Amino acid sequence: MTAQQTMSPTAQPAPAPLFGRRTVALLALSTAAIAAIWLWLTPPGVLGKADALGYAVCHRIAERSFHVHERPLPLCARCTGIYLGVWAGLGVFAARGRLRAARLPRVRLLTVMLLGVGLYGLDGLNSFLSAFDGYAPPYTPHNTLRLLTGTTFGLALITIVWPVFSSLLWRTPQDGPPVRSWGELAALYALAAGSGALVLINWPPLRAVLGAISAAGVLLMFGIVGCTLILGIARRENCCARWRDLAAPALAGLAFALLVTGAIDALRYALTGTWSGFVLP
Numbered sequence: 001m002t003a004q005q006t007m008s009p010t011a012q013p014a015p016a017p018l019f020g021r022r023t024v025a026l027l028a029l030s031t032a033a034i035a036a037i038w039l040w041l042t043p044p045g046v047l048g049k050a051d052a053l054g055y056a057v058c059h060r061i062a063e064r065s066f067h068v069h070e071r072p073l074p075l076c077a078r079c080t081g082i083y084l085g086v087w088a089g090l091g092v093f094a095a096r097g098r099l100r101a102a103r104l105p106r107v108r109l110l111t112v113m114l115l116g117v118g119l120y121g122l123d124g125l126n127s128f129l130s131a132f133d134g135y136a137p138p139y140t141p142h143n144t145l146r147l148l149t150g151t152t153f154g155l156a157l158i159t160i161v162w163p164v165f166s167s168l169l170w171r172t173p174q175d176g177p178p179v180r181s182w183g184e185l186a187a188l189y190a191l192a193a194g195s196g197a198l199v200l201i202n203w204p205p206l207r208a209v210l211g212a213i214s215a216a217g218v219l220l221m222f223g224i225v226g227c228t229l230i231l232g233i234a235r236r237e238n239c240c241a242r243w244r245d246l247a248a249p250a251l252a253g254l255a256f257a258l259l260v261t262g263a264i265d266a267l268r269y270a271l272t273g274t275w276s277g278f279v280l281p
Contacts, residue, residue: 023248024247024248024251027248027251027252027255028251030255031251031252031254031255031258034255034258034259035254035258037262038052038258038261038262041262042262042265043275046212047068047071047074047208047211047212049215050074050211050212050215050216051074051215051275052261052265052275053074053215053216053218053219053261054073054074054075054076054079054215054218055074055264055265055268055269055275056218056260056261056262056264056265056268057075057079057218057261057264058074058075058076058079058277059076059277059278060072060074060075060076060276060277060278061076061277061278061279061280062276062277062279063280064076064077064078064127064143064146065077065080065143065277066080066143066147066199066207066211067207068204068207068208068211069204072277073207073208073210073211073214074211074212074214074215075211075214075215075218076146076277077143077144077146077147077150078120078124078127078146078147078149078150079150079214080147080150080199080210080211080214081146081147081148081149081150081151081152081153081154081196082150082151082153082154082157082214082217083154083213083214083215083216083217083218083220083221084150084151084154084192084195084196084199084210084213084214084217085150085151085152085153085154085155085157085158085192085195086154086155086157086158086217086220086221087195087213087214087216087217087220088151088154088155088188088191088192088195089154089155089158089159089162089178089188089192090158090162090220091191092178092184092187092188092191093158093162093178096178096184098174098176098178099162099166100166100170100172100173100174101162101163101166101173101174101176101177101178102163102164102166102167102170102173102174102175102176103163103167103175103176103177104159104160104163104164104177105159105177105178105179105180105185106177106180109177109179109181109182109185110159110160112185113152113155113156113159113185114156116149116152116153116155116156117152117153117156119149119152120149120150120152120153123141123145123146123149124149126138126139126141127141127146131280131281144200147196147199147200148193148196151192151193151195151196152189152192154192154217155188155189155192157221159178159179159188161221161224162178163177163178165224165227165228168228168231168232168237168238169227169231169237169238169239169240169246169249170238170240170241171238171239171240171241172241173238195210198210218257218261219254219257219258219261222253222256222257222260222261223250223253223254223256223257224253225253225256225257226252226253226254226255226256226257226260227249227250227252227253227256229256230248230249230252230253230256231249
């Protein structure tokens with residue numbers, strides 16, 4: 001009996017590799033070239049590169065940012081919280097072996113997370129309106145609250161985005177959510193709050209590291225968008241069976257992230273003429 005005869009009628013042939021080896025090599029060289037140009041054109045130093053990432057997505061207002069000595073962090077307090085929350089969530093998913101989880105959490109858990117997003121929105125609105133004369137805020141905005149509400153948003157963001165991404169990426173994604181119980185949700189919030197608390201410790205080396213890590217979250221999120229676009233354009237959803245199959249999508253995602261942040265940086269710099277954040281009136 002031949003292999004074709006023994007194959008189940010419902011069996012599907014394994015997808016061909018997303019890209020051939022030569023294409024992957026060319027993509028690696030192209031991404032390296034884009035990265036080299038991006039590194040050359042952005043401010044010097046690790047925090048300078050982190051500033052360039054933050055510059056693409058954040059107002060970077062000094063009064064609304066934490067500082068290392070006299071230097072604002074690459075992202076404002078709220079955005080720092082968002083991307084630390086993203087990394088905290090992803091770290092928990094990895095530790096629990098759920099990086100292939102492809103379902104959203106139960107409605108009750110998701111509702112609690114969305115309530116946190118609502119608090120983020122209300123605090124952001126109050127903070128924004130406080131910049132205008134004539135507005136009497138119900139409470140005084142401050143960076144600690146910006147950091148904490150940003151963290152709640154980041155946790156919700158990665159908990160929603162990552163399962164959707166996994167469902168498009170993996171040939172055999174896990175049939176379950178990354179967060180499955182109240183205890184896991186509490187542990188997730190505790191870890192994220194702990195990462196935020198570390199920012200509040202005014203120890204410059206630690207705060208600088210956390211600032212750089214949070215800025216790297218910008219690359220991560222744009223990279224996810226880039227990967228998703230490449231998979232959709234190539235019509236190769238659910239093509240990855242092993243981690244090494246991620247090489248081409250990951251390279252494409254990184255190139256996309258660098259191109260997008262670089263383009264936004266160039267436009268903003270052309271309009272403002274400075275790498276510094278906006279200045280409150």
